[in-house]
Amino acid sequence: MAVSCFNDRHPASTIAHSWSAKEVTEGAKSTIIQVPTLVIWGMKDTAILVGHLSGLDKWVTNLSLKLYPDDDHWVMLEKHKQVAQDIRRFIGDKAYPRESVYRADVK
Numbered sequence: 001m002a003v004s005c006f007n008d009r010h011p012a013s014t015i016a017h018s019w020s021a022k023e024v025t026e027g028a029k030s031t032i033i034q035v036p037t038l039v040i041w042g043m044k045d046t047a048i049l050v051g052h053l054s055g056l057d058k059w060v061t062n063l064s065l066k067l068y069p070d071d072d073h074w075v076m077l078e079k080h081k082q083v084a085q086d087i088r089r090f091i092g093d094k095a096y097p098r099e100s101v102y103r104a105d106v107k
Contacts, residue, residue: 031059032059032061033059033060034061034062035062036062036064036090037060037062037064038064038065038066038086038087038090039053039060039063039065039066040066040068040075040076040083040086040087041053041065041066041067041068041075042068042071042072042073042074042075042078043068043069043070043071044069044070044071044072045072045073045075046073047073048073053065064090066086068082
């Protein structure tokens with residue numbers, strides 16, 4: 001079983017089972033995601049830290065990253081209109097305007 005870090009906003013006692021990367025990818029032809037992918041991230045997230053973005057572009061070759069610098073884990077609720085617009089623009093426009101999306105170069 002994978003070991004995860006939790007805080008009081010996401011207590012480990014509520015998680016029935018945690019899967020390891022090996023369990024999740026077992027039988028996969030590749031562990032590299034090549035589908036265009038948009039990650040929307042609240043930079044003040046205390047449940048899933050921003051450091052998890054580092055190196056993500058190794059595993060997701062066509063990655064776009066929209067950062068919300070003043071928002072946390074619940075950015076999709078707090079900024080629902082902006083997030084919905086980001087998603088609609090990303091899936092509906094092959095030439096998604098990259099000036100509003102940051103590449104995954106977070107350290």
